[in-house]
Amino acid sequence: MAVRHATLEDMDVLMEIYARARAFMRASGNPTQWKEGYPSKKILLKDMEKDRLYVYEIDGQVEGSFVFFIGEDPNYKKIDGQWLNDEPYGVIHRIATRGRVPHVGQKIIDSCFEKIHNLRMDTHEDNQPMQNLLKRNGFVHTGTIVLLEVNEPRLAFQAVR
Numbered sequence: 001m002a003v004r005h006a007t008l009e010d011m012d013v014l015m016e017i018y019a020r021a022r023a024f025m026r027a028s029g030n031p032t033q034w035k036e037g038y039p040s041k042k043i044l045l046k047d048m049e050k051d052r053l054y055v056y057e058i059d060g061q062v063e064g065s066f067v068f069f070i071g072e073d074p075n076y077k078k079i080d081g082q083w084l085n086d087e088p089y090g091v092i093h094r095i096a097t098r099g100r101v102p103h104v105g106q107k108i109i110d111s112c113f114e115k116i117h118n119l120r121m122d123t124h125e126d127n128q129p130m131q132n133l134l135k136r137n138g139f140v141h142t143g144t145i146v147l148l149e150v151n152e153p154r155l156a157f158q159a160v161r
Contacts (some may be wrong), residue, residue, distance in 0.1 A: 003111045006044070006053040006065065013062045013098075014044055014055075021096035025127065033124035039094060056097075056108050064104040067093040068112050074148060076120055076156070081143015083120070084158045090116040095130070105130075109137050117161045122147075122154035131155065 006014060022034050039047075047053035047067050056064035072092045078085070092112050097104040112119055122145055123130040131141075139157040146153055 001107065002057045003054050004057065005051060005110075006048055006055045010055055010062060010065075011041065015041065015063050016051075016090070017062070017065050017096045017098055018094075019065075020099055024099065024129075027040065028127075030124055030126035030128070033064070033127055040160075056104055056111070058101055060099070063101050064095065064097040064108055066095045066108050067091075068115070070116050073120065075122070075145055075154075079143045079145050079156055081141075081156060083142050084140060084160055085118065087118050087160075088116065089118040089120050089158070092119060092121045096157055098154075105133050106137070109133070113159075113161050118158070119160075120156070120158045124158050125155055131157075134159070 018039055022036065022038070025031070025033055042054060050069070052067050052069045054066055054068055055062045056066070068090060070088065070090045076091070090112055092109065095105050096109055121139065123134070123136060134157045137159060138161065139159040142156050142158050144153050145156045
């Protein structure tokens, strides 16, 4: 098992992972969180340029993808609610897996906690699988944020270990 930065050579599998994630969301009662084609190659390339896009590998096979960084997320500056603290935090976005290996989402969150013990995430109100994963990992629903680029509300979560 390994976490590493995503590369251009990973693009085909990344597109496969995110297409599967969109289908899973629709099948799970969350048809609107990631519109068709999101995230695009352009978005993934931008994440790569910022060194924020990672893959989770098992035996050399990419099984998951996610965005992670430590620092302020502009989307999290304003919250209808209250964050647990104002300490430095890590941000996780766009966790997605190939669905071939169980608990990859869990392992991704664990790998982020190894970098910093204060994490923030957000998700769509219809994304029950992600909300359940977050709650199993000690995340607390702290309020609602609005995604600046699309002006859509998201449930905000934070965990401190």
